[in-house]
Every structure is written in C-alpha cells, then in structure tokens.
Amino acid sequence: MAAASSLFRFIIIVIFTSLVSSNELLSRKKRYLVFPEGSSLSIAICMTAQTGITPGEIFTEGINWGISYELPNDTKPFKELLDKPKEVMQRRHRRELYTKIETIMRSMGYNGRDCVLRALCEASRLKPKGESLVDEILRIVFRYPEYNIGDEGSQVQYNTPAKKRIKFKEECCELFPGCPFSLIDLALGYYSTFNHFDL
Incomplete structure (x- = not known):
C-alpha cells in the first residue's frame, strides 16, 4: 500500500514539474x-x-x-x-436593412429611396434618449453617422440626409417630397386615428 502511495505521489510530482517547467503556450x-x-x-x-x-x-x-x-x-x-472596424460592419448591416425597406416601399407603390432618406433625415431630430422602446429602436436603426469611414463607394448617399437637414435647416418632408408620409411617425403611431380621440 505504501509503495502504491509513493508511486502515485511520484507521478503527481513528475506531472506537476513538467507543467510548471514548460513555457509552451497552449492555444485553441x-x-x-x-x-x-x-x-x-x-x-x-x-x-x-x-x-x-x-x-x-x-x-x-x-x-x-x-x-x-x-x-x-x-x-x-x-x-x-x-x-475591419466595427463601424464598417454596422454600416454594412444598416445599408442592407435600408435596401430591404426600399424594396418593400417600392412594392407598395411608393418611392422607396426617398422614404428611407426621409426617415434618416427625421431620425436626426429624435431626442438623444428615446421616450419609449420603439423610439429608442428607431433612433438606433435610422441614426447614420455623419462622417465617412474608409472607401464606402456609392453607399455614401445614406449619410447625407442628416447633413442636409442641419445645413439647410429645412424640414425633411420638403427635402424628400417623393415620400408622402414619415416612416418614423408611422412606426411611432402618429398616423393612427386612435391617438387623436379625446378620452
């Protein structure tokens, strides 16, 4: 029994010393x-x-x-x-989302490009901290950084609406007349007749 115990201790010591003396980094x-x-x-x-x-x-x-x-x-x-930087990846996903929204709006008979650009423009007027969860989601989705990152090619058109609104001080509906309604206001429920009833 004593021999088995000392053999076990010897094996543990050998394993421990080999692990301690080894400077090799293990990676996965x-x-x-x-x-x-x-x-x-x-x-x-x-x-x-x-x-x-x-x-x-x-x-x-x-x-x-x-x-x-x-x-x-x-x-x-x-x-x-x-x-690639994190900002580049986020812009790519946003551009894909904007393209899908444009397609949906076009299939409904509206000018999809103007509706998305108007939503981007109107998102610049949303408060920094949303009043509701929907307001916060819309602010995050339609907030497009005003500066360029690297070589974005023809996709730069999405960061101009907020710049236009700030530069010309015009209303977004005047800048993008091809869209007769606001996607932001629609999502926030401002077009619902239920909101206009006096309770």
Missing part, C-alpha cells in the same frame, strides 16, 4: 457559431388600431411588416471581416 482555434443550412431570423412588426366604424368598436385594422434574414452557415466570410 477560435470557435464560431454556425447555423444549419436554410436557417433564418424573422422579425415582424404588427400594428393594430380600432376602426371606429361601429359603436362597440369590435373591428380592427392591422398592418404587418415582416423581414427575414438568412443566418450564416459558413465561417469563412467572417474571418476576413475580423480585420
């Missing part, structure tokens, strides 16, 4: 989150308002918008993007 490859093929993230915005056409107001009108993003299933594109 970076791990990435990968989703199965065909995975997507869907976001739906649903707005409902009472119609007010009946005394009991049992009928409602609903407007639903949905956006779907494909989730990554390959890590190779991310390795080359790790060298």
Whole structure:
C-alpha cells in the first residue's frame, strides 16, 4: 500500500514539474457559431388600431411588416471581416436593412429611396434618449453617422440626409417630397386615428 502511495505521489510530482517547467503556450482555434443550412431570423412588426366604424368598436385594422434574414452557415466570410472596424460592419448591416425597406416601399407603390432618406433625415431630430422602446429602436436603426469611414463607394448617399437637414435647416418632408408620409411617425403611431380621440 505504501509503495502504491509513493508511486502515485511520484507521478503527481513528475506531472506537476513538467507543467510548471514548460513555457509552451497552449492555444485553441477560435470557435464560431454556425447555423444549419436554410436557417433564418424573422422579425415582424404588427400594428393594430380600432376602426371606429361601429359603436362597440369590435373591428380592427392591422398592418404587418415582416423581414427575414438568412443566418450564416459558413465561417469563412467572417474571418476576413475580423480585420475591419466595427463601424464598417454596422454600416454594412444598416445599408442592407435600408435596401430591404426600399424594396418593400417600392412594392407598395411608393418611392422607396426617398422614404428611407426621409426617415434618416427625421431620425436626426429624435431626442438623444428615446421616450419609449420603439423610439429608442428607431433612433438606433435610422441614426447614420455623419462622417465617412474608409472607401464606402456609392453607399455614401445614406449619410447625407442628416447633413442636409442641419445645413439647410429645412424640414425633411420638403427635402424628400417623393415620400408622402414619415416612416418614423408611422412606426411611432402618429398616423393612427386612435391617438387623436379625446378620452
């Protein structure tokens, strides 16, 4: 029994001294989150308002918008993007979102480009700290930095609305007349007749 105990101590001492004396750094490859093929993230915005056409107001009108993003299933594109600044990546995602909003607005018969540019312009008038969660989300999504980062090519057009509003002191609806309504005001519920009733 004593021999087994001393053999165990000897093995522990050898392992410990080899670990302490070794200056070799152990490393492991970076791990990435990968989703199965065909995975997507869907976001739906649903707005409902009472119609007010009946005394009991049992009928409602609903407007639903949905956006779907494909989730990554390959890590190779991310390795080359790790060298880019965080601001460049955020702008790329915002540009993709703005392009999708433009497509939605165009399919509804509106000038999608003017509606997005008007929303970017109007976001510059939102208060620094949102009054509500929706206000804060809109401020973050439609706040586009006023300075250029590196070589953005033709995508610079998205950072001009706030500059135009500050420079010319005009209203956004006058700067972008191709969009008859405000996406920001629509999302905040200012077009809802329910908000105009005196309770």
